[in-house]
Amino acid sequence: MARAAALPPSRLSPTLPLLSLLLLQLRETGAQDMQVQVLPEVQGQMGNTVELPCHLLPHTQDVNVTQVTWHRLNGVSVAAFHPNFGTHFPNQQASQERLAFVRAGQGAKTNLYDATLAIRDLRLEDEGNYTCEFATFPKGTRSGVTWLRVLAQPQNHAEAQEVTLSLDPVPVARCVSVGGRPAAQITWISALDGEARDSQEPGLQPGTVTVTSRYTMVPLGRTDGVKITCKVDHESFQEPMLLPVTLSVRYPPEVSISGYDDNWYLGRSEATLHCDVRSNPEPTGYDWSTPSGTFPASAVVKGPQLLVHSVDRLVNTTFICTVTNAVGTGRAEQVVLVRDTPQASSRDAGPLVWGAVGGVLLVLLLLAGGSIAFLLLRRRRRRKSPGGAGGGSGGRDGDRGSNDGKTQMFGNGGPVFWTPTAPGPLRPDGKEEEEEEEEEEEKPEEGLMLPPSSSLKDDMESHLDGSLISRRAVYV
């Protein structure tokens, strides 16, 4: 068997010293031993032109090339060149116009040492192992093998699948890579905990594969509008292709009521409640009502807004805002307490505002002091930080106090009862949102990572939570 000096793939750098030693040896014996240089693997794209390089080395007067041939590993002859008889492509019809020797036979005698073969309009059936063989006088034959791989670049697209809120996982986005060879790799970049479900089918062109990946998850209201990205990897790409998708989840209205400041008194003018809604699709209607069924004449409804021009005893009730969209219905309640006299408006608002400002300042001071202490401590020694974890759980307890049941406390005052009447699934959604809020509120405290005294920590917590302050100020 003749020796083939296949060009090494450049990635094998660790073996480089060994290889150069080998090449040195080959060069020394080169006068005697001729060899064929080919690439071990060549990739071409379907429909494109590809070249299979093949060189006989070294160029020397002692040897005459008498014939160059290319054949498949199974023995089928592909192309031949003879200095006197010219080129020959055995499989005439199919091959002749697609095959060509790039330099052999073009004048200069040294071109005989270059058997590089060009294949145009690459087809699937061209894939295989090709042997390039030089017949020489008087040294005999030398050959090398190249693996020609035929790739097809896939066409990719991705889109959201519009889904409706449910408790079961469903495909929420689809990413399709059409007609790749080999099959493309699809992954999803997403902060959501969905999973990809892939399927493959033959592409239109023989030998190609169409890959479909469906991003599957439980569709919750809060995932509506979230952006995720489909990433398609393929050998024919310089870099992976990124396809953004915006999820679309239809869900019934999530309703809350704002605008109640816990200071509605007889004769007050221009008191308003606002019905705040998140939903997909948009709400089709708002309905304000009271549990008793009688609606106070002094209250005027303007879509999501409830206007009371002059507060009277009839307004001393609970208002319910019911919102409907194509998927379902959601509602929220607001208890309105009508007082006989204003609740110390100017006297109380002042301390409230100044208390909040003072609280913020105190937190800032503590943050600054804490960072200094932290830096000083860190300089001295590295320690595990149980202080951070402790602060986090303390904050959580504080939040529970204000989040118990379904009552949500808002910084500006009164309780809002959030009671969705949508089909089941809303409830887990709501719960998870509460948990998320808790986690978010923990973060600033974890960020402190202080090792301060426990009394310091207690102080911070009671002031960090703005709702706690305002609640005391309002109710006590």
Ligand SMILES: *[C@@H]1O[C@H](CO)[C@@H](O)[C@H](O)[C@H]1NC(C)=O
């Ligand atoms: C190679 O061919 C040329 C003529 O084409 C001839 O003069 C020369 O002697 C040949 N060399 C060998 C080594 O056969």
Ligand SMILES: *[C@@H]1O[C@H](CO)[C@@H](O)[C@H](O)[C@H]1NC(C)=O
């Ligand atoms: C060509 O040869 C390589 C290496 O020996 C092998 O891995 C590959 O499967 C072969 N390809 C074909 C199409 O036979």
Ligand SMILES: *[C@@H]1O[C@H](CO)[C@@H](O)[C@H](O)[C@H]1NC(C)=O
């Ligand atoms: C409103 O109703 C509450 C009880 O629900 C009552 O204590 C209060 O006095 C009422 N306010 C007025 C102005 O009647």
